[in-house]
Amino acid sequence: MATGWRENWRERGADLADGFGQMAARLAGSTLRLGVTGLRRSGKTVFLTSLLDNLLLQGRLPFLDAVAQGRFIGARLLPQSPDSRIPRFDYEGHRAALTGPEPAWPSPTSALSEIRIALRYRPDGLVRRRLSGVATLNLEILDYPGEWLLDLPMLGQDFAVWSAMTLDLCRTQPRRGLAGPWLAALEATDPAGPGDESAARHLAGLYTDFLLAARTHDVGLSLLQPGRFLEPGDMAGAPVLTFCPLPGAAPHAAGSLGALMAARFEGYKEKVVRRFFRDHFARIDRQIVLVDLLSALNAGAPGIADLQRSLTTTLESFRHGRTGWLDWLGGARVDKVLFAATKADHVAAPQHEALAGLLDELLAERRRQMQFDGAAMGTLALASVKCTDSVITRHQGRDLACVQGILRGRKDETVIFPGELPASLLGIGDDVADRFGFAEFRPRPGLGRDGRGLPNIRLDQALQFLIGDRLA
Template identity: 65%
Template sequence: MFGGGLDGGLGGILPRAVDGLSQLAARLAGGTLRVGVTGLRRSGKTVFLTALLHNLLNAGRLPFLEVMAQGRFLASRLQPQPDAAVPRFDYERHLADLMGDPPRWPEATRAISEIRLALRFRTQGLIKYRLAGDSTLTLDLVDYPGEWLLDLPMLGQDFATWSAQTLDLATREPRAALARDWKAALSGVDPDAKADETLARHLAKLYTDYLQACRSGPIGLSLLQPGRFLEPGEMEGAPVLTFCPLPPPKSDWTGSLHGLMADRFEAYKDKVVRRFYREHFARLDRQVVLVDVLSALNAGAPGLDDLSRSLTATLESFRHGQAGWLSWLGGARIDRVLFAATKADHVAADQHGNLVSLLESFLADPLAGIRFTGAEVRSLALASVKATDTVLADWKGRQLACVQGTPLGRDAPAVIFPGEVPGSHLDLGPSGEGRFRFTDFRPPPGLGRDGRGLPNIRLDQVLQFLIGDRLA
């Protein structure tokens, strides 16, 4: 009887306990992480993902990723697409662009995509190794157009609120000049008039032209909604993309032009934005936010202000906070957020500290808000693919830290003094426009041919912060 009790009692409990401990060890080391690569247009999301994958697949140029430095990294392999309904990130094509002859930067992201990578490694510590043995961390990496990201704040607005905000922005320069044709057409429209499909499409076309002008203008404005008007993807031509902001009506009847636009605004939120958020963003575990600070600096204070507005508004839509043991009950929360000032190789190495300080200064409020939720936050300067070298040049007896690389539009390398990066957006003055002229560079020839991974600046530190704890 005693033997039977042991076999059915403790004998059954002990294997389950060991199995539970093994599962716990596997959770602490390995498991699956869903990482969202967030950033507005031209922030370098495609290049970042390509360089990250290439370096992890080749186990090279990542000296500060602890699992590599400690010799515990075993191997990595691309896995089948995790979601059959979402296109796969075209890693091979983007890598071929960078390693081509001549090399070129990959095309910008125009639709959502995902890719899965499995990392095999030895766990750290004798007890954990005996419980779990070698472990595998599965990374699901999500890429999407920056324009789509800007739709998330619309979820908390109705048509009247969004219209008032957007019309107000269009009264300020540099938007006011770009909105002239759309505003002129709008001035002759009665929001209370009977709904007219031809007029609705005409106004939506003029509004889309205005958004395109804002994006392609010298300042390259970021806060442009709805994002699908700029990157419609498979929804091009759909009625849900034919609305625009309107002044408030005098009455409220469903058959009016205002009523039609309001209905389409709500349909856009429901069928496009909410669905996109629910299927992709609500499941993120970690987040990297790529920010092209240098392009915003070239545009002066208006460019930085617009970038700050865009990022602040969109980050409020994410679920930040520590992911507890029972986080699966209420959906995942993002427990680590990394902010990276991209294209750090476009300035001399001694300016990277100022680049990070500038990023943190104009994002002070959202950074503080995320930290308050309990999520871990870090900022750094990053070059996903290093296109220049820092060199010293003599100018009138002074040693200047310069960058050497091949500027876009040229065929020969040049040594350029990019100037100094201000440590705060408050140092720009009232405008700052025309003060900075940071240069874009071509990718250098021969990238990745040594088999060590694409050369980069601080990609290993990015990975250590985002996934290092799951590779322990």
């Protein structure tokens, strides 16, 4: 009881510090922490690379007011933050991958990194312009494996609740087929038996194999926990990653396998998940949520349902709403959230509005709650790096809106008709192969050679929503 009391007060103290720090930073107007939120393959690394590139080169940002009005002076990457434990985001390496002789998408993120960039501008208001002449906004941005984000809902669960939820999911396809060896081992395991280390490692290994298989399945399953089992980073082999869901009611007797697994689950929450959230996400000011909706549509109803469940439960972990004079007492809050459907260039331009509308539908329930809490919200279809063109092709007397680009695994340009986006997510069945198939494209040769920043779709509109008011 005393330990829990002390922990609650420590968390309350941290909330007060976060909230006060956020309020002070906003009053000073000098720093903004941008949270780039997204699951695996949503395009966080490409988004961040393109954002930095276009700000540094003052490139393709016509709808960012500070640029359009000639008030944007320039940008410069800042030295790494005082926390030397976090590597710097490899902007130069990722840009080189996109713009090299054989352009390729950056490798998936497997560890934490961050970067800071200073934006110099002339204030728009007469009073501020006379007082300061030139102002600076420092952006702090984090990159991380999307798998880690899915651990946040675990903070509100105990081992029994998490186990029951995970096992329920594993009783439905396609998880049931992929989890066969692990489920069979569970059948032969008594959670009330001795807490044997070798048994724990064996079960955790089988469970990890299931998660890895689920990550690469055609359905594109999203809700795969714990995320560190898939991307352990510097924690590979640590005992805190040696547990798995178990059947049966808790609590388990001391010394039992169930008690061992439950203790490691709690240790994972406190030492890994809570620390990650506290150090990096609990203090963000603005948030962009990147969503690969096209891949989920390719998977049909199961993919859509899994993506919706993953995003909804994850977003519940954040504090959304406007910050008033006394709101810092409750901790830092996110006052603006932009939802972005990524890879918009994989469908023809006339369908971009429909893509944004489907994303609104997918997150309608969570959006209503965030709106009630007072957060400003926006939605758009985005391509961080544009790698196709929209073209019209005549086929059997009908004009089709197609896309032209280099398909993954090919060398030459191809024109394809991926199908038309549905008017609604309602009624999408399991079999969608005959309705649409959104393909993957490679970056085109010659990206960035004109020195104007990486080509994109609506990156400037995203920046205007997220930081435009802070550059006014």
